[in-house]
Amino acid sequence: MATLLHLDSAVFPQGSASRDVTAAFVAAWREQHPDGQVVYRDLAADPLPHLDASAISAGADDALRGELAAELANADAVLIGAPMYNFSIPSTLKAWLDQVIIVGHNAAPGGPVTGTPFTVVASRGGSYASGTPRADFEFVQNYLEKVLTGLLGAEVDFIVPELTLAHSKPEMAELVPLADASRTQAFTDAKEKAKALAARLAA
Template identity: 55%
Template sequence: MPTLLHLDSSIWPSGTSMSRDVMATFRGEWEARHPHGTVIYRDLAGEPLPHLTGDVFTAGNEDPLRATLASELEQADVVLIAAPMYNLTVPSTLKAWIDQVMVQGRIIGEQPSAAGTPVVVVSSRGSSYRPGTPRDGWDFVVPYLTTLFAGYFGITEVEFIVPELTSAPKRASRSEHIRLYEASRRQAHEDAVTKAKELASRFTKRPG
């Protein structure tokens, strides 16, 4: 049975957090197809990991926490990551996971042990950073994670689901964006379902 590694990082609870809700849609679709599979779950905001220190960095794979995180990543057939945009980049809690899990000679190095694992990233954001918008070029989530996974983890299959304008319902000045927000939200959930189905099908045994 396949294993899904599910990492939430939003500071907001389900029902309030767009990334958590879209992540839940993906996971629900995945589990419907693999009800006996394994899900490794970490709430990086609810139970944050410690930031990397010099001693822990030096210990590498000998550090129990880093070894555990590396093992969880290695076990995963698919990795599902919430990376809501906070101040133009990823949450510090997600960055702590990245720093801890990048064990030299195991996760990164000449033969990265999780190379080739598909990754799905849900990156919600309050505004829009698409080409042609006023904030075009301000997105430091998608380029960072794309480069990081390809350059260090040996992971080139990284799919981004990007619900935008999540602050529109909360700000009267952006009320004209509510329609675009609703469309983006619907599309994000649809994309989560589609991607979960596609990835789950890779691990479904066919008769004969």
């Protein structure tokens, strides 16, 4: 029985592209694993405290950090909704990362998270793809890929719904068809990646 750890971090509970796509991923995952477990944390609704000196000193012996680290270690796969806020990840997601990554415990070669597949839904209001004017402002995929692979030894895959503000900003009206195509592709990717990952873990 596979366990999926699902984290959402978008501020708004409705109308969030990252939440919509992670929900589609979970639905497809459950189809493959009807008896499986999904552990869910809404980091916006129930934010974690910022890391402090006592928690750093205690490491995995800190009650909260130990709980989060165990939750992560017990997951067969991880799904993260990570919308772009001010060119980077939400502060609530950063707080989770700071709490859960413990040097010498799971941030170590061959640690308990090594090889765990992470799927990140990195939504953004505009486009930051290679070759676009703001490509250099992309610090969501760049950061998460480095921290998750470099510290935890995880495998990381991204689903990227772009131009999510096109329908609400008149100056982006000409980009609506591209936004719709990106959203459709994100849902397709979520369903296909969830099914493929579920099948891989069941093998």
